[in-house]
Amino acid sequence: MRGYIILSHGSDSGPDATKVSALAALAESLGWAxxxxxxxxxxxKGHAGSVDPRLARLAAAIAAAPVPPVLVGSSMGAFASGLASLDAEVAGLFLLALPAGIPGYPRPFAAARGVPTFLIHGYADDVCPVEGAFAFARSQGAPLLLVQDDHRLSDTLTDIEAAFRRFLETLA
Structure with missing residues (x-):
């Protein structure tokens, strides 16, 4: 095993969603669990109501991981992954369609400093405005790949997979 990755899907999605499934398959082909x-x-429980339960579930998964994991998240999964990195040691963050905040949730997005981080965001994202991803990337000095896509990022999956492969190679 090269490392351990926890992939968090977005709202109104599931663990078999296209992006997290494709990224899990790619990681597994490279020897990651x-x-x-x-x-x-x-x-x-709704967007704001789901954040704390997601954080609890993610914290339990991180605590059970055999090594500090890489957290991968899409939309709400990205939001929870970043917040989880503030409370637990993680090996990296790979964040897609990042929301800068969740309406009704009191905390804005944040993530641990010093953790290797990579962001991907669509120019045409009408759910999570690209300005939030810009601001976070700038504040962290993190790379940000902007793609011609919407919130679902379904038209640029090949680009996402290539960026994920490169990201994992930098961690290995």
């Missing part, structure tokens, strides 16, 4: 928690029950 993966886990995809199922947050669907948490998501029934």
């Amino acid at each position: 993966t886990l995809r928690p199922d947050y669907r029950e948490d998501d029934l």
Whole structure:
């Protein structure tokens, strides 16, 4: 095993969603172990109401990991992954379609400093404005790949996979 990766899906999605499934398969082909928690029950509590239950579920997965994991998250999964990195040691953050905040949730997005981080965001994201990803990337000095895509990032999956492969290579 080269390392351990926890992939967190977005709201109104699931652990078998296209992006997290594709990234898990890629990571596994490179020798990484993966886990995809199922947050669907948490998501029934609404966007703001699902954050703390997601964080608890993610904290338990991190605590059970054999080594500090890489956290991968899409949208709400990215939001929870960043916040989780503030409370636990992680090996990296790979964040997609990052929301800068969740309406009704009191904390804005934040992530641990000094953790290797890579962001991907769509120019045409109408759910999570690209300005939030810009601001976070600038504040962390983190690379940000902007793609011609919307919030789902379904048209640029090949680009996402290539960036993820490169990111994992830098951690190995």
